[in-house]
Amino acid sequence: MGAAIDIRHASVRYGAEAVLKDCSLSLRAGEFFALLGASGCGKTTLLRVIAGLCPLDGGTLSFDGAPAERTLQHRPRIGLAFQDQRLFPALSVRDNLEVAIRGLVPEEEHSGRQAEAFLEKMGILELADKKPGELSGGQQKRASLARALAVRPDILLLDEPFSGLHHELRRELRRYLREFQREIGCTTVLVSHDREDAEAIADRIGLMRDGSVETGESDRTEEN
Numbered sequence: 001m002g003a004a005i006d007i008r009h010a011s012v013r014y015g016a017e018a019v020l021k022d023c024s025l026s027l028r029a030g031e032f033f034a035l036l037g038a039s040g041c042g043k044t045t046l047l048r049v050i051a052g053l054c055p056l057d058g059g060t061l062s063f064d065g066a067p068a069e070r071t072l073q074h075r076p077r078i079g080l081a082f083q084d085q086r087l088f089p090a091l092s093v094r095d096n097l098e099v100a101i102r103g104l105v106p107e108e109e110h111s112g113r114q115a116e117a118f119l120e121k122m123g124i125l126e127l128a129d130k131k132p133g134e135l136s137g138g139q140q141k142r143a144s145l146a147r148a149l150a151v152r153p154d155i156l157l158l159d160e161p162f163s164g165l166h167h168e169l170r171r172e173l174r175r176y177l178r179e180f181q182r183e184i185g186c187t188t189v190l191v192s193h194d195r196e197d198a199e200a201i202a203d204r205i206g207l208m209r210d211g212s213v214e215t216g217e218s219d220r221t222e223e224n
């Protein structure tokens with residue numbers, strides 16, 4: 001089940017450089033949101049904030065209306081496909097998925113061939129026993145995407161998941177991802193710098209600029 005995400009007046013700085021500045025964004029549970037923006041504008045930082053990997057210097061993050069730091073017991077399950085994959089190099093592709101599944105999915109939800117099923121969907125089942133280093137960049141990208149989906153997340157964060165993939169495969173993966181997202185109902189943020197990807201797949205698109213997200217909708221920020 002998807003979780004609503006609410007970010008209010010978030011700021012993040014690296015040293016003297018402010019990357020997120022008074023950044024607010026609200027996503028409905030189950031919404032598919034695409035985030036566009038120039039390189040270096042803070043898209044990855046925003047995903048890291050949602051994933052709990054980057055602390056806020058100011059502002060708040062809540063899931064389903066509860067502050068993220070107070071939702072340890074009911075923390076949404078997050079699937080994250082990193083921009084640079086971050087597969088465990090010493091583990092096989094299959095075990096990269098298994099580690100994520102065992103770490104995040106309660107045992108009663110485990111099904112025998114979960115890892116294989118997702119590798120098959122990504123068209124890389126025959127690579128299951130290989131190490132990430134033996135895969136091409138595009139194959140690693142797909143393994144990383146499979147790992148993010150295989151945990152059947154409440155929140156799915158995808159950081160440029162299609163970059164470097166050729167057109168045909170891109171279209172196929174887009175279609176599959178949309179199907180998966182509808183079936184699972186996970187709240188999804190897709191970071192891209194390709195407007196075509198964003199428009200083909202998302203319910204709503206935002207543009208990151210000057211450290212905050214513009215959604216083009218009227219700013220009816222309820223201040224309470």
Ligand SMILES: Nc1ncnc2c1ncn2[C@@H]1O[C@H](COP(=O)(O)OP(=O)(O)O)[C@@H](O)[C@H]1O
Pocket residue numbers: 014019037038039040041042043044045046
């Ligand atoms: N860990 C870090 N330490 C210092 N600066 C960082 C770090 N991560 C990102 N930055 C800087 O923050 C800015 C935004 O980075 P990032 O969120 O990766 O942007 P994007 O994903 O939109 O390309 C960039 O100027 C980048 O160099």
Ligand SMILES: [Mg+2]
Pocket residue numbers: 043044045083159
């Ligand atoms: Mg990035």
